[in-house]
């Protein structure tokens with residue numbers, strides 16, 4: 217499958233709605249000489265008086281979406297025939313681990329390329345223009361996933377900015393394979409300059425000492441090689457287990473990893489154990505991060521957490537509490553940087569859910585009881601502008617308001633009738649988009665100023681999209 221064809225450069229998008237405004241606007245895009253990507257030159261009121269079809273509301277334009285945390289190599293294992301014998305039979309975490317290890321033994325570069333393309337094609341048509349993609353490096357897959365990811369990164373670069381995580385899902389300081397896994401990680405970092413991020417999983421080490429060595433090694437290595445750092449951390453709901461977040465913050469502080477010393481950032485993912493923290497403990501985390509100027513973000517992975525992160529104690533048979541980071545509270549109450557990610561799709565760890573960040577924002581309304589207009593805006597930011605900034609792809613503020621100077625990575629929501637009944641319910645506010653995400657055929661994506669349409673015609677296209685003559 218080839219990457220999508222992008223239309224010519226857009227010079228303007230006319231008569232569209234923006235977040236928080238009932239009136240319509242024009243967005244002009246300028247292209248610096250010899251640059252394939254444009255920048256927003258101006259956002260001005262739309263005063264066109266030519267008669268149009270007033271029965272169809274103007275499309276809403278928001279910033280494009282971002283995957284801050286997605287496993288490219290394990291995506292859609294359930295959709296590939298060669299793994300049909302590995303579909304869940306019990307659905308337990310142990311089964312997911314062993315079936316995934318078995319599947320990984322069969323991974324080949326063409327196979328990862330194919331499943332990766334499914335992920336990219338669907339994500340981009342949902343409106344994703346940037347992603348942090350995890351690919352595993354260990355004794356089972358060696359550099360197979362990494363090789364495939366670097367090819368996809370290059371082939372799809374016009375449509376999506378893929379940030380590659382060289383990821384140790386397996387132990388690197390314990391078990392009989394620790395040494396070999398570490399060796400493969402180090403070789404990967406030497407041989408693949410395309411790697412942007414170092415990722416590890418301290419909780420898979422067999423002892424707490426090995427987990428701490430894992431953390432220290434990853435921090436040192438990322439600092440030395442000038443890469444971003446990303447931990448899968450504290451993935452349990454067991455108050456008897458030491459939370460390793462304290463050790464990570466201590467390690468960063470000791471080594472002087474500050475926002476002013478480097479542009480590289482640190483992400484902590486899952487962290488379900490932190491849902492058992494008291495308010496005081498959350499305040500302490502926030503204080504340590506702010507006082508030491510640590511560029512730390514958290515990513516909540518609710519589709520995986522809801523499926524897998526259950527409490528170990530089951531006193532009552534039907535009492536199965538789930539735990540997932542409470543992202544809006546972390547942002548508003550504790551002034552932390554927090555975003556939401558899809559994590560896994562179509563595999564034993566997360567068999568449900570689409571690779572659509574908007575679906576996550578929608579899920580957030582229910583999980584966090586976040587039903588106000590402000591909540592919707594914040595949830596959209598968490599899968600869009602905040603997610604992009606958290607993975608270090610933009611330093612700009614997290615607002616979804618479009619402004620001069622920003623990159624024209626945009627998502628337009630159209631109103632094509634999908635019912636076959638000749639009626640289409642309007643969907644013109646951020647809240648409406650988050651509460652009930654529009655189908656992919658109603659989303660057009662603009663990437664660096666170039667249009668990727670949904671492939672379905674739209675009567676408004678001619679009046680809205682204006683292309684350069686090239």
Ligand SMILES: [Zn+2]
Nearest residue numbers: 287448485559
């Ligand atoms: Zn993950």
